[in-house]
Amino acid sequence: MQLGIIGLGRMGGNMARRVMRAGHPVVAYDLNQEAVAALVADGASGSSSIDEFVRALEPPRAAWVMVPAGEATEGMVRALAKRFAPGDIVIDGGNSHYKDDMRRAAALEAKDVRYLDVGTSGGLWGLERGYSLMIGGPTDAVARLEPIFRALAPGDDGVPPTPGRAVGTAEHGYLHCGPAGAGHFVKMVHNGIEYGLMQAYAEGFDLLRNAGVLRQAGGEPYAFDLADVAEVWRHGSVVGSWLLDLTAMALAEDGDLTRYSGAVQDSGEGRWTIEAAVEAAVPADVLAASLFARFRSRQQHTFAEKILSAMREKFGGHREQP
Numbered sequence: 001m002q003l004g005i006i007g008l009g010r011m012g013g014n015m016a017r018r019v020m021r022a023g024h025p026v027v028a029y030d031l032n033q034e035a036v037a038a039l040v041a042d043g044a045s046g047s048s049s050i051d052e053f054v055r056a057l058e059p060p061r062a063a064w065v066m067v068p069a070g071e072a073t074e075g076m077v078r079a080l081a082k083r084f085a086p087g088d089i090v091i092d093g094g095n096s097h098y099k100d101d102m103r104r105a106a107a108l109e110a111k112d113v114r115y116l117d118v119g120t121s122g123g124l125w126g127l128e129r130g131y132s133l134m135i136g137g138p139t140d141a142v143a144r145l146e147p148i149f150r151a152l153a154p155g156d157d158g159v160p161p162t163p164g165r166a167v168g169t170a171e172h173g174y175l176h177c178g179p180a181g182a183g184h185f186v187k188m189v190h191n192g193i194e195y196g197l198m199q200a201y202a203e204g205f206d207l208l209r210n211a212g213v214l215r216q217a218g219g220e221p222y223a224f225d226l227a228d229v230a231e232v233w234r235h236g237s238v239v240g241s242w243l244l245d246l247t248a249m250a251l252a253e254d255g256d257l258t259r260y261s262g263a264v265q266d267s268g269e270g271r272w273t274i275e276a277a278v279e280a281a282v283p284a285d286v287l288a289a290s291l292f293a294r295f296r297s298r299q300q301h302t303f304a305e306k307i308l309s310a311m312r313e314k315f316g317g318h319r320e321q322p
Helices: 012-021 033-041 050-056 071-083 098-109 123-129 139-144 146-152 182-209 226-233 242-253 268-280 285-297 303-316
Strands: 003-006 026-029 045-047 062-065 089-092 114-121 132-136 174-178
Touching (some): 003 050, 012 033, 012 146, 026 033, 071 089, 114 182, 174 182, 182 285
Parallel strands (some): 062 089
Antiparallel strands (some): 114 132
């Protein structure tokens, strides 16, 4: 099945390559023509403009958009909507807000153009490991794109099915989650959980790193090798995960993580998860705390902390330590 892919960055380019490895022809477009040329060298058909891209697609067309969420995605969906015909499919594989998906799907439906939102997880490793796909949109469009989803997903990755479940597509790494917006909603919550998991690992390793102050009088201080701890947890531990695998890799490369400043950015999905939790009146304490921890990481000291220091000094004479 032919697929057009717009946006050949860190994920889009590798997704195109994985699709081609499965035998599906790809038409590629990116504002960066060097990225297009690199993919053409791997077997894709290249395009130098959006018009050329659309002409190269065989009706009924399918175009997968992998550009940054926000105006870049909005503009590209509008550009495709102007050029696409009834029966064509636009797929947003980025990290759009699910409410934007609902609005776009309704606008394209008026032209009888299908719209799918596909939350895509896999990052830099997806080319080899495959991508976990969370899909929202009409059933008929999902069915048409099934060969592409099957090519991108991990497939048989050695993980046994959960006992008692009727085996479906989820066991292969892709799932039709529901109508427009459902795919990105599930991916949004996925990223919120990711924040919480990452924060738990970060705090645990920080405690291990600073555990030397806990020695008993006359006792030998703890001095844990964090790379070794990460490694032993990878084997048989209940906290084993791919995130732990990556943490172990980083610690093995540099136990002090000197390459990193500790200023942690956040993408929109973490914030949107908390907004959705508020709207649904669902407690999300851990997810919210992990998001706020990222905000804190980007500041030297907040005004709130100055207030705390001032109060401690005034009520108890507690001076800040250098």
